């Protein structure tokens with residue numbers, strides 16, 4: 001009896017050892033270890049903390065508010081309060097100046113002639129106020145500007161027949177909101193109304209977006225349906241609108257939080273980024289608490305890889321992304337100016353990984369699925385980064401879908417300067433297709449994230465299985481590049497990066513990128 005107990009125990013022990021031993025020993029840098037150490041429950045804990053910070057600070061973690069400052073402190077303390085982590089990393093704030101924007105009160109959009117109609121403001125109502133709109137209270141005749149074509153208001157010449165003192169009615173499309181509003185203002189418009197163009201199912205509701213810089217006149221964004229009605233009335237020459245906005249635009253300073261490994265090649269830095277700020281409307285726990293929590297937990301586990309890690313890894317928690325990629329742009333501009341950008345091997349970006357109705361999107365770095373102009377030309381090496389993610393998921397039998405490499409998040413400034421980049425994305429306001437629902441489950445015909453940029457983007461706005469998978473993919477690729485970026489920049493040297501930058505300077509990368517919010 002006793003002997004057989006011992007034999008059974010021994011057998012159990014041997015079986016346990018066999019189960020614990022991997023079939024193939026993990027090779028350094030093969031990307032198999034960090035995904036095991038970066039646990040979903042810890043990522044969710046960081047998201048919970050960020051959700052609590054939002055809830056305690058007016059429901060937002062927008063840059064320039066206490067919610068942002070406390071979010072930054074949370075990230076910093078996760079590193080600095082731990083002896084081992086604080087020895088492994090330097091933690092610093094990278095300051096930048098920016099234009100703060102806040103909507104101080106509700107706007108008004110009303111028809112005063114030929115009828116009296118008051119429209120409703122809101123994400124699911126008639127119109128929204130564009131970020132960086134000026135303040136004002138005007139009543140004037142509305143005049144449509146080339147609204148029968150896609151590039152309505154993109155050229156100054158579009159306003160040749162425009163009467164100064166009127167409200168310009170332009171349609172979204174082709175160029176940025178900023179260009180349309182600037183042309184209207186230059187032509188003497190007292191307010192600008194940029195309505196949605198109905199080009200696809202995501203472009204029918206009220207226009208929400210950033211103008212990228214402050215304006216002095218009010219800028220409102222009606223839905224496609226309302227805009228179309230207004231154009232018809234304007235064509236009859238009888239439309240008069242009342243527009244009121246109450247906004248604050250003022251210069252302020254903020255900061256990115258940089259957590260950088262002390263060891264590793266200083267001339268081949270892997271920059272792993274996620275934006276730390278939310279929109280004003282909500283605490284942003286998917287956008288981008290999910291990316292913030294993911295790279296924070298990766299940073300906490302990375303030291304376990306040991307001292308064979310070759311490259312410096314710099315975790316960047318960007319500020320003011322939601323106002324138009326302002327923190328990352330300031331940082332890249334600074335590094336381009338002082339020559340340090342040549343030391344950046346690549347940029348990985350993680351913005352929205354937990355969307356409830358998720359797709360495993362990988363940035364289309366080689367532009368194969370979304371050729372320009374739908375994408376920005378990927379700097380050399382961006383295709384290799386895309387492949388690293390696709391291969392990771394493919395090795396686990398998980399399909400991925402490409403998503404346009406359009407610079408709509410903090411990798412935009414990097415690729416605009418020729419730095420290769422890549423990343424993951426679980427979907428925002430876009431609508432899931434039947435084909436995607438067949439692969440990923442979830443609901444076809446519904447937004448990937450129904451709470452995108454809204455107050456309901458809280459802790460519960462998440463898919464655990466989706467986030468778990470994307471977190472693992474992120475951790476694996478960070479591990480691989482911490483060891484070697486040879487597949488991305490060849491010689492793994494600043495020379496290769498400099499060559500890529502020279503190609504970018506020769507015009508192979510788009511000089512201008514668009515913001516995270518729908519700017520076009």
Ligand SMILES: [Zn+2]
Nearest residue numbers: 287288351516
């Ligand atoms: Zn985001």
